[in-house]
Amino acid sequence: MEYISPIITETDHSIRKIVQKITDQDILPIRKQLDDDKEHLIINKIYKKLHNLGLDAGVSLAENYDAYERKISHVTSSIITEELSRGDAGIGIVSSINGWALIPAYTANNQAIIQLHKQAIENESPVFASFAMTEPDSGCDIENIPLWHGKTIKTSARKENDSWIINGSKALVSNAGISSFYCVVCQTDHTKGTNGVALIYVPRNTPGLSFGPFEKKAGLQSDRNASIFFDNVRVPIHFRASQDGDDAKLLIANLTYGRLASGAAAVGGARGAFEEVLDYTSQRYVGGKTIQEHSIVAGMLAEMATGIETARAYYLQVAYMLDNSSQFGPAYSEKILCYASICKNYATEMAISTTNKAMELMGSYGYLRDYNVEKYWRDVKEIQLWLGGAQLGRFDIARGYYPFKGN
C-alpha cells in the first residue's frame, strides 16, 4: 500500500519505513502473547524501544518533538499510529496517549510541565502520561462541551493560596498507576461553565492520589485502564495547563486529536486483519481454486480494501488540515472537531466491518487464537467506544453542518 504525496513528505516515508520495520520485527511475531502479558514484560520492551527512538509521543508529536527535538507533524504522528496499530492497536494507541496527555501543556507553553516531562525523559524509559477525562457517572457528558459547557464535570479543583486542591475520581484511564503524569479534567466552579474547565497536571507520587485495579477487558490488553481517585490532592498553581477559557479550548482540541488518532489506529487494525486474510485466502482451496479466486470472496476483499484506503485518505486529509490550522481553523473549532469525528466514526465502522468480514472468510479458524484475526476483531471495537463513542461522535459531526444552540 503506497502513500500519496504531496501530503506525505519524504520524511514521512522514512518514518513509516522505520515503524513498519519495528512492527514487522518486534510486534507481529509476539502479538499472540500480548493478551497473556499481564505484567507487560513483553510490551514494555517495545515501548522502551519506541521511547529510545523518540517515536512514542504519537498524536501530540505535532506539538511535541522527536528525539532530536525537531517538530513532527500530525500527518507523521498519524502514520506512526497506523503502522504500530497494524501490529497491535493497543501499542499504537498507548504510544499516542503519551503525547496526547501532554499536548495541552505544550500548546499552552506551560514550562513547568514541559520541564517536568523533559526531566522524566532523562530519568525513565519508557515515559508514560495519561489523560484523565471520563468519570464513573459520565463520559459523553464531559466531552459534550458545546451542550454542557463543562458543568457536568464532578472532579473539582479548588484554589488555595498557591495550590490547586483536587477531589473526585476518574474512570477507564489508560496507564493509570503507571504514568508519570496525569492531565486531569477538572471544574473549578460550576457556575462558570466553560471558564471553569481546568486541565491540571498531577505527578504520579503526589499524596492523595490512588488507583484502582486494571479493568478486565475483551481486548486491547496493551492499553491498561484503571480508575483514579483524588483525595485532597495538592499541586502547584502553575500545574494548570493554561487559564480560564483556554483550558476548555485545549480540552476540545484534545477530543479532535484523539478522534484523529483513533481513526488512524482503526485503519491500522483493519489493515492487519486484511493482510492476514489476503494471505489465508490465497492458500485455501475450494472447488479446485483458491478461495480468493471465487467472485463472492473477491468482492468482500475489494470492499475491505476500499474501506481501508478511503479511511486512510480521509484521516490524512484531516491531519493535514490540523498541520495547517491558519488555513483551516483551530483544532477546537466545531468544523475541525466535526472532521476528526468523521475520521473516527468512519474508520472504526470500517474496521469493525473489515475484521468481521475477515473472520467470516476464515470460518471458524478466524475465531481461533492461533490465528491473528480474532484479536484485531476484539481490539478495534474498543476504539469505537471511547471519546464519546459512536453516538456523540455523530452528534459532533452533525453540529459541524448546522448552527447548534446549546444551553
Added chain:
Amino acid sequence: MELNQVKDEVNAIIEEILKDKIGDQGIDPEKHLIKDYHIESIKALEIFLSIMDEFNIELDRKTIIQFKNINEIYQRVHELVNKKNVSKKRGFR
C-alpha cells in the same frame, strides 16, 4: 568482537543508508551524523535501528540523542556488544 570489526559493520550500515552523502572520501569518524552530513534526524534513527538489529543490542535514548561523533557510536556499540558476550559466557558456566 574487535573494535575494528564493529567499525566496519557500523560503517557499512551508514554507507548503505547515506549513499548520496558519503561519497568517495568515506566516513570520517570525527564527524557528527546529523550536523556534519546534513541529514534529517529520521535518517539517523534509521541508522541506529539498523545498528541495534545488526548487533542485537539496545541503544538508549541518551546515546541516540547525545552522541558527539561517529567514533563515539563505534565505542558505545563495541562496549555493548562485548558486555552482551560476557554475560552470555557467564550463562554457560
